[in-house]
Amino acid sequence: MAAEDLPLKELALVYLDRTGGLHKFINDCIRYSDSKQCLAVYRFIICVNPADLTELDARLGNCVLHQPIRAAHLFQSICFTSIKTLSLIQQLETENQVIVVLKLTHLPPLPNYSLNLCQFPRGYQLLRYYKVEGVVIAMTTVTKYTQGARFLCSESSCPFSTGFEYIRVHTVGATESATVRNDFTCTLCNSALKEDVKFRVLGDKQLVEIIDAAALDVIKGNQVNRSCSRYQSFTVFLRDELPNRMKMGNRYYVIGIPAHIYSGSQLQLCMEANSIQPWFTNDSPFISDNFKYLLSITSTSPWRFTAVLADIFAAQIVPPGTYNILKLSLLLSLVQTRKNDKQTLEYLDLLVVTSDPVTVDRLLTYSLNLVPCGVRHFPSYEMFATVSKDEHGTGTAKVQAGSALLAKGGICYIGELFSYRKDKLDLLQTVLETRNTTVFISGKKFGEDIDQQMSFPIQCNFWALADADTHLKKAMQREDAVFGSMDISSVPANLVDGFGLLIYCGESSNYHSPVHLIQHVLSEAMNPGKPLYPALQNFTIQDYEKLLAFARNQQTELTPEAERLIQGYYTASRRVRTDPVHGSKISPTALKAL
Ligand SMILES: [Zn+2]
Incomplete structure (x- = not known):
């Protein structure tokens, strides 16, 4: 030195x-x-x-x-x-x-210390610290790597045939084969070195793939931000005390050193993590002035503010006053999402049965954008998790997050429920009941001695829709739907029970006449971009977003009146039906939160 x-x-x-x-x-x-x-x-x-x-x-x-x-x-x-x-x-x-x-x-909060996963060229230097930010989308099982190994000269008369002269240690960006090989030679006598295996020190290793949080906008079904056209995932090596510290679907800051790793003929940019911190945001949620004013003039009744909120919600998609029950349920479900792992949470899954799937689909997709983690799932994607082989020369099993895992703390909207195969629906039903998904990792396939299982909690609300014309019996009395008793016998009952709330929106119900909707769609098509309801312009989608963010963080409790109301509803519905609507107890708590 x-x-x-x-x-x-x-x-x-x-x-x-x-x-x-x-x-x-x-x-x-x-x-x-x-x-x-x-x-x-x-x-x-x-x-x-x-x-x-x-x-x-x-x-x-x-x-x-x-x-x-x-x-x-x-x-x-x-x-x-x-x-x-x-x-x-x-x-x-x-x-x-x-x-x-x-x-x-920590690193100094200066631009030169953060590495933006979206920017290209990235302009980083190797072998110094950077901070990156991203969402975990895949992770491998935890395996062993060599922290350090002792090598000895094979020539017994050489002084280096004993002692601790030749020590190989893992360095940043090195693969296992770089640390421990059999082609080292002694610097004194040029004989081959061989490892003294009983001195080898092993540590834990896990590879985690992260991606910029902005990439999640793509799976929301949003139009992608044009200034950034490149979203590429990025592998982080976690070693020793760091494995298992990152959870699937969560967002983190990682401080580490970028390194280039050869895998096959390709050179890949990876990062050796030094420390991990959960992502946090400094801007605290607040209620916009317009909503504050609305709240002040509606505070005479506990229900009025919520009712107005639902009534004017999503005026870009459907005329105000239509689909109110659905819109109220959507808002409740949006509020019932939380990112925090510690809080136990009631989930509010929605199954919407409708005779107008196109409009309802637009409404659901629109609402999805109001929470940070809203994922639009399509049948061609994987809903829960898939296992594949890691490509960084480790050969271990890698579990990739599906839509529901990426929607952690948010909403996973799966579209038309019955476009999925039966095995997928069975899996969905199990997840709705257990809120957990498990992947099986065959030891034989991934070079491990034993088979392993990895379990992931599913922490999102599911939304699905079903076409009433296909799935409701034609002979059904449509009016019954208003009272909540309808015949959906063509749909597997267990699956329907899995969803906390079943909403029926039919064309002929008293709540909305199709004329308004037709007028709305026509005038929107003829004057694109022109606000249809100038009075509602004050309540923007951003205002709703902030209000929901605020409501999500509120601690709620049932007021005695609300409790009485639920009990009344419960006994009344017991009288009307033999089966009370499962999950209806959640709504008043969330109502109060709103
Ligand atoms: Zn030697």
Whole structure:
């Protein structure tokens, strides 16, 4: 190590001493020493706050941020000197056996430290830290990798046939075959080196694929932002303590070092993760002034505000006052979504039976855009999860998220329910009941000794629609639908029960006459872009989006009146039908939230 590094080493030691890092390091050493185990390498984690470090000495801070390998060597040298001076680990012989991992608490919030997955060319440098942000779309099983291995000279008279001179450690961007190979030669006598396998140290490894959150707009069925035409997923390597820290469908910040990895003939950009943080947003949701005013003039009745909200909702798609029950249910279902893993949540799945699937489909697609995670699922996509082989030379099983996993904390709209094959519907029914999906990973196929299963919670509301003309009995009394009793015997009853709420919107019901809708569609087609209802212009889709975001974060409780109402409804519906509508209990809580 160069002489100019000496002052930096002193400063690094001062930093370790001040932050308590030295104390932790000594404890780690004692643990290794007590275990009496002789290993190829000894690994130490040192937490570094770049801001504090730069405050102490700008050169040292700069070195850690921009030359991570050199910085790790600095700390490695300090650690080795400390171990030898204080005789902390008896069985440790050479500096090569010390691995130091610097864990950064954060990166400076400057544009040069973040790597945008959408921008191309990306303009990054290898071997320095960047922060990326993305949603997890696929992950592999957790497998082992070699942290460090000991090699010995095969010539028994050579001094390097014993000792710990040849230590191979994993470095950023290296594949397993780069760390451990059989074509190394001794620098003294040029004989072949062979590994002393019993000293090998293994660590955990997991590959996670992330993609820019903006890419989720594509699966919403939205028009894609034209300024960005390139969405490419990106593989992050999680090692040692990081595997299993990222959950499918969640959004994270990852601090790490970009690396190029050859897989076959292709060069791929990947990232070795240093630390992971869940994504968060700083803008707190609020209610727009227009809605505040509306709330103030409707506050005399607990129901009025909600009723008006539903009445004027989606005026771009259907005329105000039509499809009110459906629109109210959509709003309730949109509110019943949450991203937080900790909160247990009631789900509100909707099955809409309608004689006008085209309009209802437009309405549902429109509503999907009001939550950050709304996914439009098509029969050609995978709904839950698929297993494939990882392409980064590891050969492990990789599980890719389907629509429902990507819609985590949001809505998965699957369109016409009966366009799916029976096996898919059976699977959907199981998921609706258990809120969980499990994939089976054959050990034989992916080079593992045992078969594995991976389970993923399904945390989204499902929306589906069914064409009434095909699935309702022709002889049915249409008027019955108003009272909630109708014959849908052609539809599997278990599947229908799986959905929390069944809504019937027929043309002939009293609530909407087709004339309004026809007028609406015609005038929209003749004057595209012109607002049809100028009075409603004040309530934009963004206002609804913010209101929903606000309502989603509210804690709600049942008022005594609401409880009485539900009980009344329950007993009344028991009288009318033998089967109460499952899931109806959720709505008043959400109503209050709205
Ligand atoms: Zn040799």
